[in-house]
Amino acid sequence: MVNVSIIGFGNVAQHLASAFSSSPEIQLVQVFSRTKMQPLLPIKAKIIDDFGLLEKADLYIIAVPDDAVAAVSAKLPFGGRLVAHTAGSLSMELLEGNNRRGVFYPLQTLSKEKSIDFSGIPLCLEAESYSDYTILERVAKAISGKVYPINSIQRRALHVSAVFVSNFANHLYQLGEDICRQHQVPFDILKPLISETAEKIRLLSPAQAQTGPAIRRDIHTIHMHEDFLSDSNQKNIYQLLTESIQNERKKL
């Protein structure tokens, strides 16, 4: 049994607290919430709103907005204990040095409105010592089958990549929806294509899976699409991504 406390009450904090609550290998000791709001997910732990009440635990996970992580870690009223943050874009060294530092980064897009099976979520871990890494690893393996040692530079690369494959991909869905709406076409028609495009790369690399007018260098269709797009932002994105697909092909 590993004793874990969570500091924070947002998306990531609540999803982690809920996953820990249903693991027999984890004792969730306390959850710190500034506001003492009711949790939206089922959490079996005492909720506190005062750092002075934090009891002893094997691991404290700080899951607060990125710009608050350093300040929160400096407020902890103890030293020598293992403290990890959950942020993809922050280095481990940002945590106050009077405690042992670590990172426990779940790479997934979490919304409170949508419950999620943690067992498939990759957890990227970093620690200052091997023995601390094994503590993080025990906790991670209690809730997920996908656990990876990832250093701070690799984590930053993952975070940037995640922006491309998730935030930017979702924005392309939005542009697709905009184009459909402009022409009274139901966006639902595109949803199976969106799923299949994402599923395809489980079997094929993205380079192998690439289809469409850009990779075929089908100039006729590309020009027709450019003429069709009246919105200059849509057209700029069309042109830049078409060029990028064609240049990527040259590199292969």
Added chain:
Amino acid sequence: MVNVSIIGFGNVAQHLASAFSSSPEIQLVQVFSRTKMQPLLPIKAKIIDDFGLLEKADLYIIAVPDDAVAAVSAKLPFGGRLVAHTAGSLSMELLEGNNRRGVFYPLQTLSKEKSIDFSGIPLCLEAESYSDYTILERVAKAISGKVYPINSIQRRALHVSAVFVSNFANHLYQLGEDICRQHQVPFDILKPLISETAEKIRLLSPAQAQTGPAIRRDIHTIHMHEDFLSDSNQKNIYQLLTESIQNERKKL
């Protein structure tokens, strides 16, 4: 029972022929293949290589490369019959006018390496008359649960949108993989995020589902990401899509 023949032997032609072969409501009469190659998918029909051998059918589906559709439709040695193409980017009027014209457009990314369940693939139909539309509809409903009447302009909008949500989204996956490779991080870590991002829009609109530093206007993280990207193409795409997300938000 509707009698259908297919002209063509590529991806779309073989997937359609295979789906028709297993439908009790369709009699697949003939498949025309210039090369008489062995099909990669199970097809129950006579394969011919001479337009002169084409027998009478209720519907002829031309599934050949876009730039060959007009020429193939002009070579058909009969008139007054229903002939449809399968191309998202071509108008119905491109087909030779001596036959009755239609469109039978499956909106999906089809690879011969990956078999597919046609029942979930949207089929976008267009015809010159209501009676021809009902023939296309009977054939479409025999293999798919998602059948839509879509005119030529709407189909073009769908085709452009499909480039954004599929070809371009897949290219973003490729850029994500490139960034991972540059930093020795396994791309597999990102695959659950890619799936979840695509699945999310079944429940939320893309605008509601948008997360990340751009929509949060987290300038600090955005600058850090820009500094991290050494490739100018990656950086240009990062900046253009970040701006586009922020402008889209203003419009809401």
